[in-house]
Amino acid sequence: MRKFESDMDNYNFPPHFLDGLNTEPGFDNTDFVNAHIHQPTPTSIRINPFKPADIKTDSQIPWCNEGFYLNERPSFTFDPLFHAGAYYVQEASSMFIGHILNTIRPDKEDAIKVLDLCAAPGGKTTLLNSALNSSDLLVANEIIKTRVPILSDNLNRWGTTNTIVTNNDPRDFNSIHSFFDVVLVDAPCSGSGMFRKDPAAMNEWSEGNVNLCHQRQERILADIYPALKEDGYLIYSTCSYSHQENEDILDWLCNEFGLESIRIPIDMGWGIVETESPIKKAWGYRFYPGKVKGEGLFAACLRKKESSGGVSNYKNNGQQKLPAKEMDLVKQYLNNADNFYFFKVNEDWLAINREHKESLNILHRHLYIKKSGVRIGKLAGNDLIPDHELALSLVINKDMVLTTELTKEQAIQYLRRDNIDIMVTGKGWSLMTYEGLPLGWAKLLPNRINNYYPKEIRIMSQH
Ligand SMILES: C[S@@+](CC[C@H](N)C(=O)[O-])C[C@H]1O[C@@H](n2cnc3c(N)ncnc32)[C@H](O)[C@@H]1O
Numbered sequence: 316m317r318k319f320e321s322d323m324d325n326y327n328f329p330p331h332f333l334d335g336l337n338t339e340p341g342f343d344n345t346d347f348v349n350a351h352i353h354q355p356t357p358t359s360i361r362i363n364p365f366k367p368a369d370i371k372t373d374s375q376i377p378w379c380n381e382g383f384y385l386n387e388r389p390s391f392t393f394d395p396l397f398h399a400g401a402y403y404v405q406e407a408s409s410m411f412i413g414h415i416l417n418t419i420r421p422d423k424e425d426a427i428k429v430l431d432l433c434a435a436p437g438g439k440t441t442l443l444n445s446a447l448n449s450s451d452l453l454v455a456n457e458i459i460k461t462r463v464p465i466l467s468d469n470l471n472r473w474g475t476t477n478t479i480v481t482n483n484d485p486r487d488f489n490s491i492h493s494f495f496d497v498v499l500v501d502a503p504c505s506g507s508g509m510f511r512k513d514p515a516a517m518n519e520w521s522e523g524n525v526n527l528c529h530q531r532q533e534r535i536l537a538d539i540y541p542a543l544k545e546d547g548y549l550i551y552s553t554c555s556y557s558h559q560e561n562e563d564i565l566d567w568l569c570n571e572f573g574l575e576s577i578r579i580p581i582d583m584g585w586g587i588v589e590t591e592s593p594i595k596k597a598w599g600y601r602f603y604p605g606k607v608k609g610e611g612l613f614a615a616c617l618r619k620k621e622s623s624g625g626v627s628n629y630k631n632n633g634q635q636k637l638p639a640k641e642m643d644l645v646k647q648y649l650n651n652a653d654n655f656y657f658f659k660v661n662e663d664w665l666a667i668n669r670e671h672k673e674s675l676n677i678l679h680r681h682l683y684i685k686k687s688g689v690r691i692g693k694l695a696g697n698d699l700i701p702d703h704e705l706a707l708s709l710v711i712n713k714d715m716v717l718t719t720e721l722t723k724e725q726a727i728q729y730l731r732r733d734n735i736d737i738m739v740t741g742k743g744w745s746l747m748t749y750e751g752l753p754l755g756w757a758k759l760l761p762n763r764i765n766n767y768y769p770k771e772i773r774i775m776s777q778h
Contacts, residue, residue: 329520341588346605358388359407368401379410395726399752400472408602408609426450427496435462437469456481474709480686485538492624508554508611529559541623552614561613562592569595574617664691717745732773
């Protein structure tokens with residue numbers, strides 16, 4: 316039965332959409348409809364803990380230490396700090412995934428391997444990264460090839476050195492048994508949780524599509540299950556309100572694989588609704604606009620109780636023979652270079668935290684790797700042609716290069732890949748910085764500056 320006909324007449328939820336929701340515990344039809352009609356989507360950002368900057372925020376997102384609401388939505392495109400990776404613009408509810416990771420891993424003592432299976436554009440990948448140490452490995456996978464560049468760009472901005480980006484179907488992970496300690500499946504879904512932010516999504520919604528999404532979610536989870544270690548954690552999330560895509564999936568996981576549900580502590584004041592799946596009573600966490608200051612989200616955490624076999628059948632990929640003299644040159648560009656494993660892909664030198672060398676070899680045998688660690692650059696004689704990834708990485712040794720600090724106006728010129736109005740002294744490769752944070756490279760010549768900001772990510776819009 317529809318309640319509140321007058322509001323409903325003003326708001327075009329798809330037919331039958333609210334029917335199922337009205338029977339969900341903790342769902343308040345009035346708050347929900349009012350939030351969609353009268354409360355705009357809140358603007359929120361998450362600060363990069365590794366790139367401190369002076370950022371004006373308004374209030375704290377209660378479930379995320381680094382998450383903040385902004386009372387107004389500024390132009391992020393024209394804020395150089397955004398391009399420097401000082402913060403990520405992320406919907407507030409999604410940040411709960413970080414709270415789950417911190418809950419299941421309070422001490423952070425032993426290094427872990429984490430997979431973000433459905434990762435693009437990388438919001439939750441950067442969130443997970445902030446909660447990890449550099450000795451932890453984070454694999455970010457995206458099945459759709461055209462979505463991989465945005466994922467890699469966002470990770471480059473974040474400055475990560477312990478992340479590997481892959482472009483694979485979940486079934487390709489099926490041969491990597493018992494590898495990951497934590498797997499996040501932020502599943503493709505029917506998307507009702509984004510109706511307020513993107514009302515056009517309402518036209519796409521149908522009960523038939525919810526069923527298709529449910530089937531796809533089961534397929535993805537079955538494919539990835541063997542890659543999770545015994546006692547490892549599966550974090551499952553959607554931005555759908557549909558029971559079939561949420562609690563029903565938890566029941567299916569518990570029935571099919573004997574997974575154990577993990578209860579996540581929440582504060583009553585946060586407005587999050589804790590639910591239980593109908594059969595196995597697995598806990599789930601629902602975010603409803605009107606109850607929380609954020610968009611729709613469902614999240615749950617489960618633990619694997621059995622082993623899918625070990626990793627003993629992996630052969631070492633063999634050592635790449637690397638020219639020692641070249642490596643000595645390249646090493647100088649990283650701080651704490653001895654903590655890194657250096658390798659070459661074609662002419663490019665790359666580095667990843669030393670402890671991830673074996674994992675990289677294993678993954679390389681099974682997956683299509685699109686980015687690993689930090690790309691340092693190519694050598695031309697004794698000179699490094701530095702890569703953009705190096706400029707933004709957290710480990711660049713700034714003593715090896717010149718630095719040119721830009722005003723906001725100059726930084727925008729640089730980010731547009733335009734000429735920069737600046738008098739320079741010095742010659743050679745220079746890090747172009749804004750408020751001390753690197754944006755990328757330029758080459759300083761006696762009478763001009765060559766702007767090397769990557770074409771593909773330059774600011775195109777006029778305002
Ligand atoms: C909800 S979005 C992920 C959002 C991302 N985790 C974030 O926080 O920025 C779901 C992702 O799943 C991917 N996807 C679509 N079909 C898939 C499939 N069959 N298997 C795995 N991933 C799929 C989509 O390309 C999309 O990037």
